[in-house]
Amino acid sequence: MKRIQNYFFSGILIVAPLGLSVYVAWIVVGLADRIFRPFVPLEQLGIPTEIPGVGLIVAFVFFTILGAIAGSFFGRFYHRVVDGILSKIPGLNSIYSTVKQIIDTFATTQSNAFKEVVLIEYPQKDIYALAFLTSETKGEISAKKKIKMINVFMPSTPNPTTGFLMFVPLSKCIRLSMSVDQAIKYIISAGLVTPTAPAIKKTIIKKKASSKKLAKK
Secondary structure, three states: OHHHHHHHHHHHHHHHHHHHHHHHHHHHHHHHHHHHHHHOOHHHHOOOOOOOOHHHHHHHHHHHHHHHHHOOHHHHHHHHHHHHHHOOOOOHHHHHHHHHHHHHHHHHHHHOOOOEEEEEEOOOOOOEEEEEEEEEOOHHHHHHHOOOEEEEEEEOOOOOOOEEEEEEEHHHOEEOOOOHHHHHHHHHOOOOOOOOHHHHHOOHHHHHHHHHHHHHO
8 A cells, every 4th residue: 555655756756847847838838828819900810719728828029029129229218118107106116126136136146146155154163055156255245354255145945036145254255166056956946956966066167267267356
């Protein structure tokens, strides 16, 4: 009986990733259809309205065009106007600025906003947490401490979009070879998805180069 129970749970573990992926994809497609399908005259074009995914295609085209426009003069002008208006509305200005900063921060991860992964002692000695090195500490904090420090973002589990900004002495940080993407998966999975050794070795050369640049500053 116990063996049958083990087989049953093993089957669930095999099917669960695929099932959840299909379920999430189905929700996204349905949501996109409900939002964007009314803007497409399917009946006039002779296309059945029951076809799923039409809204998703429209959404893809819409956001692609919007992204292309955003980099032009009109896009920059639009940003200035919207930022100027929303920044003057009490209550809404703080929400807009906070959301915009969060999106801008995580949208720049591809441009090395998070330079590398480090291990820091937190919340007490001999207990460690993963963190992302963002930049070298400068300004008033650096002047007051008079030691070489770095800014690190320590994300929370399982939601890495929240966390803490910490200013840590460079000598107290342990640099890791895993990539930022690997560390994010590690954090979201609460340690269940451990970066494999071969994948880590591929990033060692890049990490050494970035470490040398930081040490020279």
